[in-house]
Amino acid sequence: MRTNCPTCSSKIQFPKATKLVKCPSCEQVFETKNLGIEKRAWKIAITGLVLCFHYFILSLFSPVLDATDINFFVLLILLNMIGTPIALYGLLLVIVEKLNRENKFIIFESFGIIMVFYNAYLIFTMGTIS
Ligand SMILES: [Zn+2]
Numbered sequence: 001m002r003t004n005c006p007t008c009s010s011k012i013q014f015p016k017a018t019k020l021v022k023c024p025s026c027e028q029v030f031e032t033k034n035l036g037i038e039k040r041a042w043k044i045a046i047t048g049l050v051l052c053f054h055y056f057i058l059s060l061f062s063p064v065l066d067a068t069d070i071n072f073f074v075l076l077i078l079l080n081m082i083g084t085p086i087a088l089y090g091l092l093l094v095i096v097e098k099l100n101r102e103n104k105f106i107i108f109e110s111f112g113i114i115m116v117f118y119n120a121y122l123i124f125t126m127g128t129i130s
Contacts, residue, residue: 046090
């Protein structure tokens with residue numbers, strides 16, 4: 001089997017039955033059963049992030065979508081109600097997975113969580129004003 005080291009991304013080849021792999025470049029030891037968890041977690045996180053942000057970003061460039069339209073806000077809030085928990089769940093999974101491997105580089109994920117919270121806060125307060 002082949003994989004990329006989850007820490008340094010260098011290519012590693014190992015027999016299929018192997019349970020523990022040690023990366024020859026960075027000496028990181030990892031369990032093969034955990035491979036791919038972070039990728040799946042990122043997929044969940046990105047799905048949520050797209051739900052949270054695409055409609056808003058779209059509206060900045062589209063003359064068809066009117067940001068003052070009440071339907072726009074309803075849709076925006078609905079998408080965020082679905083997207084926010086999905087994005088948070090995915091990002092937390094990534095962080096937990098990284099911390100399990102003692103990878104402390106979680107700055108992007110932490111920033112992502114703050115952005116999701118801030119976005120949700122902005123949208124839900126906008127919704128209550130109008
Ligand atoms: Zn490595």
